[in-house]
Amino acid sequence: MGGAVWPEPRRRLVRLYVQFFDDAWSPIGSPLAFWCGTMDTIKATVRQQTATVEVTAETLFTRRGKPPYGWLSDSSQRGLFPGDFGLAMLSAIPFKSTPWPAW
Structure with a gap:
């Protein structure tokens, strides 16, 4: 049986914890946060008596x-902040030579 993919979990917060146990499988202390991130995709596969869930x-x-809201360009910057010309010369920077002072 093939895997099913669900788009709903995308961009949800993921926290991975580590928990230590004693010989009787009783937890020792509190879980420790190991990793934080955001979900991309989730895939579930069922084969006979085994189910596998993969989360990227x-x-x-x-x-x-x-x-955060688009390209770092003059037009996107003026769209977010009208009247802001801070990136007006951005397109000329890759081809510009900067003279350094000769002291």
Whole structure:
């Protein structure tokens, strides 16, 4: 039987904990947070008497360097903040030579 994929869990918070147990399987102390991230996809597969659930997740820092509402461009910046011309010369930067002072 093939796997089913559900899109609903996408971008939900995921926390992975580590719990230690004694010989009688009683928990020792509190669980320790090991990893945090966001869910990407979840897939379930059932074969005879075994069920497998696979969850892919990304770290919270995956898109940290990306602009939150679009591209880092002059038009997107002016769309968010009208009158802001801070990125007006951004497109010319890759081809610009910067003269350094010769002291």
